Amino acid sequence: MKRLLPWLIRLAPLLLVAVCAILLVFLLQQGLGSLSPTLLFGNVPPLQAILGKAPVWEGLWPACAGTFCLVLLTQALALLPGLGCGIYLAEYASPKKAATISLAMDILAGTPSIVMGLFGFTLIVCLRQSFLPNANTSLLLSAACLSLLVLPVIVSSCCEALRALPRDLRITALALGLKKRTVVTRILLPQASQGLAAGLILALARSAEDTAVIMLTGAVANAGLPAGLWDKFEALPFAIYYTAGEYQNAQDLTRGFGAALLLLLLSILLVLIAHVLERRYLRQRQGTHAAGCSR
Amino acid sequence: MPGSKLLTLPHDKDSEADLWIKAATVLAVLAVIALCAMIVVAALPALFSQTHTPFEWVWQPYHGHFGILPMCASSLLLALSALIIAFPWALGIVIWHLTEEEPALSWARKAFGLFIRLLTTVPTVVLSFAAVFLLTPLLRTAFGGTGMCLLGATLMVSLLILPTMVLVMESGLAQPLERLCPQGLALGLSRYQLLCHCLLPQSRTTLLQAAVLGFGRACGDTLLPLMLAGNAPRLPLHLTDSTRTLSAHMALVTANEVGGAAYNSLFAAGLFLLGTTLCVTLALRRLARAKSSGSTV
Amino acid sequence: MQPAVLVENFSLSLNRVRILHAVNFSAAQQGISVLVGRSGSGKTTLLRSLNRLNETIAQTETQGRIRLDLGVGLEDIYPGEQTPRPVSEIRRLVGMVFQSPNVLPLSIAENIALPLRLVRKLPSREINERLQTCLKQVGLWEETEHRLESSAETLSGGQKQRLCLARALALEPALLLLDEPTASLDVHAAASIEEHLKELATHYPIVLVSHNPRQACRLATQLTVMEDGKIVETFREHLPNASEITEMLSERMTELV
Numbered sequence: 043m044k045r046l047l048p049w050l051i052r053l054a055p056l057l058l059v060a061v062c063a064i065l066l067v068f069l070l071q072q073g074l075g076s077l078s079p080t081l082l083f084g085n086v087p088p089l090q091a092i093l094g095k096a097p098v099w100e101g102l103w104p105a106c107a108g109t110f111c112l113v114l115l116t117q118a119l120a121l122l123p124g125l126g127c128g129i130y131l132a133e134y135a136s137p138k139k140a141a142t143i144s145l146a147m148d149i150l151a152g153t154p155s156i157v158m159g160l161f162g163f164t165l166i167v168c169l170r171q172s173f174l175p176n177a178n179t180s181l182l183l184s185a186a187c188l189s190l191l192v193l194p195v196i197v198s199s200c201c202e203a204l205r206a207l208p209r210d211l212r213i214t215a216l217a218l219g220l221k222k223r224t225v226v227t228r229i230l231l232p233q234a235s236q237g238l239a240a241g242l243i244l245a246l247a248r249s250a251e252d253t254a255v256i257m258l259t260g261a262v263a264n265a266g267l268p269a270g271l272w273d274k275f276e277a278l279p280f281a282i283y284y285t286a287g288e289y290q291n292a293q294d295l296t297r298g299f300g301a302a303l304l305l306l307l308l309s310i311l312l313v314l315i316a317h318v319l320e321r322r323y324l325r326q327r328q329g330t331h332a333a334g335c336s337r
Numbered sequence: 338m339p340g341s342k343l344l345t346l347p348h349d350k351d352s353e354a355d356l357w358i359k360a361a362t363v364l365a366v367l368a369v370i371a372l373c374a375m376i377v378v379a380a381l382p383a384l385f386s387q388t389h390t391p392f393e394w395v396w397q398p399y400h401g402h403f404g405i406l407p408m409c410a411s412s413l414l415l416a417l418s419a420l421i422i423a424f425p426w427a428l429g430i431v432i433w434h435l436t437e438e439e440p441a442l443s444w445a446r447k448a449f450g451l452f453i454r455l456l457t458t459v460p461t462v463v464l465s466f467a468a469v470f471l472l473t474p475l476l477r478t479a480f481g482g483t484g485m486c487l488l489g490a491t492l493m494v495s496l497l498i499l500p501t502m503v504l505v506m507e508s509g510l511a512q513p514l515e516r517l518c519p520q521g522l523a524l525g526l527s528r529y530q531l532l533c534h535c536l537l538p539q540s541r542t543t544l545l546q547a548a549v550l551g552f553g554r555a556c557g558d559t560l561l562p563l564m565l566a567g568n569a570p571r572l573p574l575h576l577t578d579s580t581r582t583l584s585a586h587m588a589l590v591t592a593n594e595v596g597g598a599a600y601n602s603l604f605a606a607g608l609f610l611l612g613t614t615l616c617v618t619l620a621l622r623r624l625a626r627a628k629s630s631g632s633t634v
Numbered sequence: 635m636q637p638a639v640l641v642e643n644f645s646l647s648l649n650r651v652r653i654l655h656a657v658n659f660s661a662a663q664q665g666i667s668v669l670v671g672r673s674g675s676g677k678t679t680l681l682r683s684l685n686r687l688n689e690t691i692a693q694t695e696t697q698g699r700i701r702l703d704l705g706v707g708l709e710d711i712y713p714g715e716q717t718p719r720p721v722s723e724i725r726r727l728v729g730m731v732f733q734s735p736n737v738l739p740l741s742i743a744e745n746i747a748l749p750l751r752l753v754r755k756l757p758s759r760e761i762n763e764r765l766q767t768c769l770k771q772v773g774l775w776e777e778t779e780h781r782l783e784s785s786a787e788t789l790s791g792g793q794k795q796r797l798c799l800a801r802a803l804a805l806e807p808a809l810l811l812l813d814e815p816t817a818s819l820d821v822h823a824a825a826s827i828e829e830h831l832k833e834l835a836t837h838y839p840i841v842l843v844s845h846n847p848r849q850a851c852r853l854a855t856q857l858t859v860m861e862d863g864k865i866v867e868t869f870r871e872h873l874p875n876a877s878e879i880t881e882m883l884s885e886r887m888t889e890l891v
Contacts, residue, residue: 048529051436054429055449061496062456065467072470123368126361134354135362143362145622146369152618153372153611154557156584160607161372163591164379167600190368197365222352251460254559254584258591279462286469286564295470302463313458317451513739520736520798522690524749524805525726534748539739 073299120189128200159258179260199241247312383601416555485567509543553617638839644698665855729802735794792823847879
């Protein structure tokens, strides 16, 4: 028994690695062959597809473009509130206010994405019944709900990045007679930029992969390239979900695997970048992990 | 001095926050309040509906039954069964990761940290997609039926919550263990003995935190149960039964129905889910507070 | 007489930084060998080499030889490839007390009983006997007799440190290592520890690192001065008094400046 125990304990991580390896190999085996321009553009010449001159029916390009727009829009919507709230939490909030803000962020972080989606859905239903009878689920609504989803990620990483800065920096700058807001925006924020970037990239990854929110707020299977803020759109995760249930032939299925592989690689890449940035940032600051910024 | 009061400093305009920062904070907090308020208000008509109450065990929209209780039960059941698998598994992984002393395996220990970190971000839709075409056929051959069942969803959800639980456990155990190590090793104890005999019995809060967080995640996930559990709106009595969780129910109803009592039950479902995760969040905060105030480890 | 500790030409680096340079050191079977030196001079590292504790903290490379008498004559501790005993047994046979009183987060009794149960695999009757003996040995029995089951964290600093000493003694060590055992204690607690150490030194070889010249000359039967990872002087007879030690340490400091 004594001899066996270390080996029994080693079984647990081995099992996990094995399961993940099986899933990954399966995905690669099914999807790797399809990774080519055809996967994205079908039979349409890539340049024309990218410029939007020819519609793509047999490729993932509209879904990719949709996800791209969605992610950018989400980031644009969430950036200022997220940074502002993170700065306030780290630099200005009294303990009481900090408790309120972190409670709000904790609640938001714990809320399932489908509930965020429901929130967006409810919003549209309300608008339609009141003063915007033509309102419908759309790209903008999805992005708004997603920005709610990534808000806690941005807030907590912004707060953590600021708190990892040395205390001396703050005191020195204040002792020079600078106003606190100047210190924060001109000295602390640039110093913390690498940590901030890590948080933003994490938020990017989070908004790119979420499916439940966009399912309820405007993603559809055949919308073509995203036409505008008020239109329905295609997205990569939704395309994957849709393929699993509605595929017609082997070609559809292969495209589904290609899409899954693409999304997987994308989020792994983003998270790796964020990880490296964060490690570098914390090592530079020799920062112990700052406490108090809940995640 | 009795009776003396601390002087409050005069209001200092220079150390006040920029307007946009204040506005951003107010916006963020208001958004959370709006989210909760809106779901509650939207759910009210359903909760007090006399004709189409959501509190019944039958979901047959065409016969006027809009009960969501089976979905509630199924959500909780799925989360609990996933927890039963994932908790010991995560604990085993953490024990290994913190106590592996074999120098030949130190590279594996280092790589494993990053591996777990990456696992937390695997898109659930990709996980579900792979499982639909890999796990479901296996279950079909093993148990018959469609292969879409509680068991499949349970297995994949436990895989989903595993990395998060591992990270929570490690963040609570790693530092205390390192603090124990010099003296513990000097006594001739191994890292494994220190962790399992000294630390774990003291670390109930950390383990509970991991379990609660895992439960919350498992309740809230949509794609895995939606794609793997078969979505039959009834109470699963067996692991191989098809079932429908609240989250999956919400996705299905918004996709298929337009208006009426079905919508109302949708909001009731959303409220129940929000309430559950709210409890989870509050419990986690309470646990975190208990840990920072009460522990000496 | 054969020494209990014999360090020959021993060099050590932690994470590729050389800490000890060709150290030669020995300690007798009885009495207290005191190591003094400024902080960063390598005292603690040398001490931790004797039970191979450095390698649990950082990547360690060594050169040279360390031998200890663990009950059956001198045996090799370093070079580390083919030591006759497993490392954990070496650590068990070398009792160590740290600068800050590190009790395990368990009850007072468990602090002593757990290592005995896990490392020595003794039956519980014998553990209870030994618990009592060891607590008496460090003068803790009267104070804790009635609350053996309460958490060790409830003890005062001096009591904790004596508990750590008792815990080390319970494992029946062949050698005691003490790393500034009174540094975090008040004068009275320190004095009581020192009394017990003098008593113990008649049965055990003790190697003690000290920061405090007065303590060093109160306790030492052999005094070794370290500087920059090297041993600069060893006194076996005619030990210097406290002010001489202070002078020696500060002299080297000014030499550096």
